[in-house]
Amino acid sequence: xxxxxxxxxxxxxxxxxxxxxxxxxxxxxxxxxxxxxxxxxxxxxxxxxxxxxxxxxxxxxxxxxxxxxxxxxxxxxxxxxxxxxxxxxxxxxxxxxxxxxxxxxxxxxxxxxxxxxxxxxxxxxxxxxxxxxxxxxxxxxxxxxxxxxxxxxxxxxxxxxxxxxxxxxxxxxxxxxxxxxxxxxxxxxxxxxxxxxxxxxxxxxxxxxxxxxxxxxxxxxxxxxxxxxxxxxxxxxxxxxxxxxxxxxxxxxxxxxxxxxxxx
Amino acid sequence: xxxxxxxxxxxxxxxxxxxxxxxxxxxxxxxxxxxxxxxxxxxxxxxxxxxxxxxxxxxxxxxxxxxxxxxxxxxxxxxxxxxxxxxxxxxxxxxxxxxxxxxxxxxxxxxxxxxxxxxxxxxxxxxxxxxxxxxxxxxxxxxxxxxxxxxxxxxxxxxxxxxxxxxxxxxxxxxxxx
Numbered sequence: 407x408x409x410x411x412x413x414x415x416x417x418x419x420x421x422x423x424x425x426x427x428x429x430x431x432x433x434x435x436x437x438x439x440x441x442x443x444x445x446x447x448x449x450x451x452x453x454x455x456x457x458x459x460x461x462x463x464x465x466x467x468x469x470x471x472x473x474x475x476x477x478x479x480x481x482x483x484x485x486x487x488x489x490x491x492x493x494x495x496x497x498x499x500x501x502x503x504x505x506x507x508x509x510x511x512x513x514x515x516x517x518x519x520x521x522x523x524x525x526x527x528x529x530x531x532x533x534x535x536x537x538x539x540x541x542x543x544x545x546x547x548x549x550x551x552x553x554x555x556x557x558x559x560x561x562x563x564x565x566x567x568x569x570x571x572x573x574x575x576x577x578x579x580x581x582x583x584x585x586x587x588x589x590x591x592x593x594x595x596x597x598x599x600x601x602x603x604x605x606x607x608x609x610x611x612x613x614x615x616x617x618x619x620x621x622x623x624x625x626x627x628x629x630x631x632x633x634x635x636x637x638x639x640x641x642x643x644x645x646x647x648x649x650x651x652x653x654x655x656x657x658x659x660x661x662x663x664x665x666x667x668x669x670x
Numbered sequence: 671x672x673x674x675x676x677x678x679x680x681x682x683x684x685x686x687x688x689x690x691x692x693x694x695x696x697x698x699x700x701x702x703x704x705x706x707x708x709x710x711x712x713x714x715x716x717x718x719x720x721x722x723x724x725x726x727x728x729x730x731x732x733x734x735x736x737x738x739x740x741x742x743x744x745x746x747x748x749x750x751x752x753x754x755x756x757x758x759x760x761x762x763x764x765x766x767x768x769x770x771x772x773x774x775x776x777x778x779x780x781x782x783x784x785x786x787x788x789x790x791x792x793x794x795x796x797x798x799x800x801x802x803x804x805x806x807x808x809x810x811x812x813x814x815x816x817x818x819x820x821x822x823x824x825x826x827x828x829x830x831x832x833x834x835x836x837x838x839x840x841x842x843x844x845x846x847x848x
Contacts, residue, residue: 438750474745518804522751529745533735541734561677562727566734568681569688569727573736576682576689603828610832611839614686614715618843621682625674633674 420465422535427544429651433658434532440662441524449665450520456661457527466534474530475523486519542566543645560636568624576617583612679845683712683724688731688738705739706791706822709760710784710829713767714775715836721768725760732757752803753814759794763787773837773846781830788822 422430444450461471475482532541546563553559587608597605690708709728713721732739732748739748739757749757770783792815799810840846 514804525750526745533745536735538731538734538736545730545734562730565677565681565684565723565727566730568678569684569731570736572682572685573688573731573738576685580689603832606828607832607835610690610711611836613689614836614840615843617682617686618679618840618845621678622675622844624682625678628674628678 418465418535420463420535422460422464422531425535425654426645426647426651427536427540428547428645428647429654430532430536431541431544431548433654434528436655436658436662437528438525440658440665441521441528443662443665443669444521444524445517445669447516449668450517450524452661452665452668453524454520457524457531460531461527464531464535466531470534471527471530474526482519482522486515486522538570539567540645542570547645558636560639564636572617572620575620576613579616580609580613583609675844679716679720680723680727683716683720684727684731687712687724687728688736691738704825706756706760706763706788707825707829709763710767710787710826711833711836713764713787714771714780714784714829714833715773715840716768717772718765718768721764722761725764729757729760750802752799753795754802755794755796755798756791757794758798759791762790762794766790773841777830777834780833781826784826784829788826792818 441453444453461468536544542563545566546559549557549559549562592605592608687705687708690711691705709725712724716724728738729749733745735745748754764787767783767787770786771780775783795814796807796810799814800807803810
C-alpha cells in the first residue's frame with residue numbers, strides 16, 4: 407500500500423524537489439495555461455526546451471515521464487490521427503480513397519500532439535517531485551483567497567487530508583473483505599455477468615458499513631480532542647516560501663510573456 | 671449532525687470512490703472499470719452535500735497525484751485533457767442523482783436518477799472532446815458517447831440492484847438515523 411500513500415512520488419534531493427509545493431503547483435498551473443498559447447512551431451520548440459531543462463533539474467529519470475505518456479498513448483494517438491484525417495482546410499498532400507491529408511491538418515495534428523505531451527510532462531513533473539500530502543497543503547494554501555467569497559478553505563484542506571489518510575486503509579479493508587469472502591466460498595472470477603455483479607454485494611455492504619462506522623468514530627475522536635472548526639487553529643506543517651520559489655515563478659512568467667508575443 | 675461528522679463523511683466517501691474505481695471485473699478482453707459505477711453508488715447512498723463533496727474530493731485526490739482515476743491514472747492532465755469533461759461532470763452526476771433519490775427510493779427511481787446523471791456525464795465528455803481536442807460535436811458524439819452507452823446501461827442496472835440491499839443493511843448507521 408505504500409505506493410498508494412506516496413502516489414507517484416520519487417524521492418530525491420534535486421532543486422525541484424526542494425521547492426515549496428505552492429510554487430510548484432502554481433508553476434504547473436501557469437505552464438498549462440501557457441501551453442494553450444503555443445500554436446506554432448517556434449512556440450512549441452521553446453516550450454519543449456524549457457520543459458527539458460525543468461526535467462533535467464529534477465534529476466528524475468526520463469523513463470518515468472515516458473511511462474506517463476504510455477498511459478495516455480491511445481488517447482494521444484487517437485486525437486492526433488483524428489485531427490489528421492478530418493481537417494480538410496489547406497493544400498492536399500496525400501489523397502487515397504476516403505483518406506485526405508492536408509498541410510494544415512498535419513500542422514494542427516502536430517500542435518495537438520505537442521500540447522498533450524507537454525501537459526503530461528508538466529503534470530508528471532509535479533507529481534513525481536512532490537508528496538501528495540504536501541500538495542494537499544499547497545492546494546489549501548492556493549485556495550486561501552477564496553475565503554473572501556465564503557468558500558470553506560480550511561475544511562476542504564481538512565477533508566482532502568482525511569481522504570488521503572483513508573485511501574490506503576480502505577484499500578486494505580477491501581482486500582481483507584474479499585479474502586474473507588473467498589474463504590467462505592464466494593467466487594469473484596467465475597460465472598455470468600449477473601453472477602459477477604451479485605458477487606460484488608458481499609464486498610460492498612461490509613465495506614460501506616465499516617467505512618461509515620470509521621467516519622463516525624473519527625468524528626467523535628476529533629471532537630473529543632477539541633476540534634471546533636477552522637477558526638483560531640494553528641498549523642503544525644509550515645510551508646516556507648524562499649527566493650528560489652520567487653525566481654521559479656518569475657522565470658515562468660517571462661516564458662509566458664515570450665510565448666504570448668511569439669504566438670501567431 | 672455534529673461539526674466533525676460533516677467533514678468525516680465526505681472524506682471517507684472520496685476514499686470509497688477511489689478504492690472502488692480500482693476494482694475491475696474481467697468481462698471479455700477489456701477490463702471493465704467501476705469508476706462511474708462508484709460515483710453512481712455514492713450518489714445514490716449519500717445525501718446531496720456529501721455526494722458532491724465526495725466527488726469533488728475524489729477529483730482533488732487524483733489531481734495531486736494519487737493514482738485513483740480508472741486504470742491508475744493521476745495528475746492534473748486528467749483534469750485538463752480531452753476527457754476532462756467526463757471527470758468534471760461527475761460533480762453534476764453526484765449532485766443531481768443524490769437530489770432525486772433518498773434512502774427509501776425504489777429500484778426504478780434509482781435507475782432513472784442515475785440514467786439522468788450519467789447522461790450529463792456524456793454531455794461533459796462531448797464538451798471536452800469538442801473544446802479541448804478540437805472535434806466537431808457530431809464526431810465527439812460518435813466516438814465519446816455511442817460506444818459507452820451499452821456498458822454504462824449495464825453499470826446503471828448494477829447500481830440500481832446493488833443499492834437496495836446496500837441501503838437496507840446500512841439503515842441503522844448513524845449517518846442515516848441522524
